[in-house]
Amino acid sequence: MCTLEQRGRVFVLTLTGDGEHRLGHSLIGSIRAAVSSVAAAAAAAGPGAALVTVAEGRFFSNGLDIGPGGIPPARVGELVEALRPLAADLLALPMPTVAAVTGHASAGGFLLALCHDYRLMRADRGVLYMSEIDIGLPLPPYFVAILRAKITAAHALRDVTLRGRKLKAAEAKEMGIVDVVCPTAAETAAEAVKLAEQLAARKWNGNVYSSIRISMFPEACRDSVEVDH
Numbered sequence: 246m247c248t249l250e251q252r253g254r255v256f257v258l259t260l261t262g263d264g265e266h267r268l269g270h271s272l273i274g275s276i277r278a279a280v281s282s283v284a285a286a287a288a289a290a291g292p293g294a295a296l297v298t299v300a301e302g303r304f305f306s307n308g309l310d311i312g313p314g315g316i317p318p319a320r321v322g323e324l325v326e327a328l329r330p331l332a333a334d335l336l337a338l339p340m341p342t343v344a345a346v347t348g349h350a351s352a353g354g355f356l357l358a359l360c361h362d363y364r365l366m367r368a369d370r371g372v373l374y375m376s377e378i379d380i381g382l383p384l385p386p387y388f389v390a391i392l393r394a395k396i397t398a399a400h401a402l403r404d405v406t407l408r409g410r411k412l413k414a415a416e417a418k419e420m421g422i423v424d425v426v427c428p429t430a431a432e433t434a435a436e437a438v439k440l441a442e443q444l445a446a447r448k449w450n451g452n453v454y455s456s457i458r459i460s461m462f463p464e465a466c467r468d469s470v471e472v473d474h
Contacts (some may be wrong), residue, residue, distance in 0.1 A: 246275035249282060254293050254445035255438055256283045260300035268353045269310030273327050280334045287340055293448035295441035296338060298361060299345040299434045303370065306354025325385050328353055332391060333469040335360035337459065339451030341444040345437035346414075346423070347430040352376045356388055359395040362458070363440060365425040366414040367433045373412040373422065375405045387468040394465040396422055 250257045258279050260266040280296070287294035300306065309324040310316065316323060335342060335357075344361035351374045358364050358373070366373075375392070377384050384392070384406065396402045401420035404410040417423040425440075427433040459466045 246272050247279055249279040251286065252438065253442070254290075254295065255441040256286070256294065256296045257438065258283070258296060258298045260298075260306065263302035265304045265307035266300050266302075266354065267307050267310035267315060268324065268328055268357070269315055270324070270327055272310070273324075273331050277331050277334055280331070280338060283340075284338060287451060292450050293445050294340045294451065295445040296340060296342045296361075297345055297434075297437045297441045298342070298357075299437065300347055302348060304348040304354070305344075305346045305350040305371065306357055307349060308352030308354050308376065321382065324353075328356070329385075329387055329469055332356065332360050332387060333466070336391075336462065336466050336469055337455055339455040341441065341449075341454065343437045343441045343444075345434045346371060346373070347433050349374070356391060359391055359422075363425075363437075364417075364423045365427060365433050365437045365440070366417060366423045367430045368414045368426050368428055370430070371414070373405075373417050374409070376409060378407060378409040387465070390465040390468040391462075394462040396420070 248259045248261055283296055309321060311318050311321050311324065342361040343363045344358040346358050346364055346366040348371045350358050355373050355375050392402060392406060396405060398420055401422065414423060414426040418426050425436060427436050
């Protein structure tokens with residue numbers, strides 16, 4: 246599912262294996278447990294920490310685990326709701342977060358990357374793709390809130406959500422969705438750790454960092470923790 250490694254003040258969360266890292270109940274639960282462990286360890290150690298999320302294989306994450314091998318499409322709402330608290334966990338995590346997008350990131354996998362403060366992406370393979378328009382599924386409100394918070398250019402948000410445009414790294418950087426483009430997966434992961442080390446070295450107060458992030462993206466943070474009744 247995933248592993249968690251501490252490298253000094255940087256925590257590296259790795260989605261392991263060569264699969265598509267589809268977000269089913271088990272993987273979501275595993276990631277949430279790792280993020281909780283990071284928060285607890287950082288609180289005990291004091292100021293100065295950062296998280297990097299990376300994946301092995303061709304995929305960063307190919308979205309929710311629906312269809313063959315996953316839950317039936319009719320029950321997709323279960324996974325939509327299961328992913329919501331993971332988004333909330335990342336948006337409230339009291340430290341800088343960096344996504345090393347080392348492969349395809351689709352739908353929920355794209356959202357997972359957007360929940361991080363910084364995104365680095367490999368140039369030689371992989372796309373960012375919000376597939377809901379193409380597969381005939383409405384975007385959940387908290388997806389929309391996070392997309393609007395993290396994709397600020399109107400034309401970029403339109404192309405991602407209403408056109409289903411598949412973005413390679415250079416295009417995503419032009420749109421302001423990706424911060425850094427690296428030649429390969431290995432270089433993407435290495436640069437992500439380097440950035441995280443630089444951020445952790447600032448030794449910011451984690452609670453202050455989290456509160457500022459929440460104040461910057463109030464709608465995204467609110468919608469990711471609210472449960473519709």
